[in-house]
Amino acid sequence: MIAAPRIWVTRALPGAEDTAARLRAMGLPPLVDPLLAVVPLSPSIDLEGVAALAFTSVNGVEAFARLCTDRDRPVFAVGDRTARAAREAGFGEVASADGDVEALAALIVGSAARIDGAVLHPGALEPAGDMISPLVAAGLTARRVAVYETVERDPDPATLAELGTLAVVLLHSPRAARKLARVLEAHPAPSLRALCLSPSVAGALGTAEQDGRLASVAFAPHPTETALLDLLTA
Known part of the structure; x- marks a missing residue:
């Protein structure tokens, strides 16, 4: 039996693990490799x-x-x-x-x-x-x-090596999309579909689809993760 291609989850932890759990419940194998990381700050709360x-x-x-x-x-x-x-x-x-x-x-x-x-x-x-x-x-x-604070992080080398076998990348924010677009300049993935939470997230990918760095770009009709994941079965 051929294993289903993995879905790249790029959102920051711990939310990425929640998304991964939902994918597993759908029978889809996730690859959790965030493009963003959350750093707590310590302001005075008034x-x-x-x-x-x-x-x-x-x-x-x-x-x-x-x-x-x-x-x-x-x-x-x-x-x-x-x-x-x-x-x-x-x-x-x-x-x-x-x-x-x-x-x-x-x-x-x-x-x-x-x-x-x-x-x-x-x-x-x-x-x-x-x-x-x-x-x-x-x-x-x-x-x-x-x-x-949300800071960008580079994908793991193992993820870059697997880009040709990944089916879909999920993008939850414009910042993650911009980071991915830059990553794809050096590591194009012409068979990878990008599914985005909203039009603004999709827009942050710029010309990645037009210049062949991505196979296609789509966004959810409603900016919720449920609507985003529904695109996987549409």
Whole structure:
């Protein structure tokens, strides 16, 4: 029996292991080799005047939870997995936007009447999207605090040696996509399909498909991992 080609999971740990587990449940063998790594930061957390928290990633929840023991404020989460992480961290009131940063901002703006104070967004040092501006434009007070940093890492030599046998690479962020595009300049993979979480992630690959570094590029119709993985069976 011929083994199924492996699926390259490029997102940072620990999320990469969650994705790998979902792939195994689908009967698809994963190759976990992140192109990004999460480095926790240690800022001072000031919650004075803060009425709600907004999280755009599981990493943000986990980093904030290590820095602050307060769990009294309501949480707005970008998606269901981030919402679940917030509940597991001890937050009682959690709402999920089940989408992307724009959907999260819309959820918060729609809840503005019950937010009596500022919205604090604990997240990455270099966020993938701007969530603060839409909130401020809607009349809310909002600010960010960087609780972790995402840094790029090179793929393992063994992964580069297997590029010709891999079926698909999964990309969850524009930064990972940009890193992959640079890797493929020296190691093109004309038989590799790139499946992306959103149009912005796909766009970050630039001309990788057109110039033959990738076989094809597609993005999920909805920016959730479930929709992304559904592309594998479409």
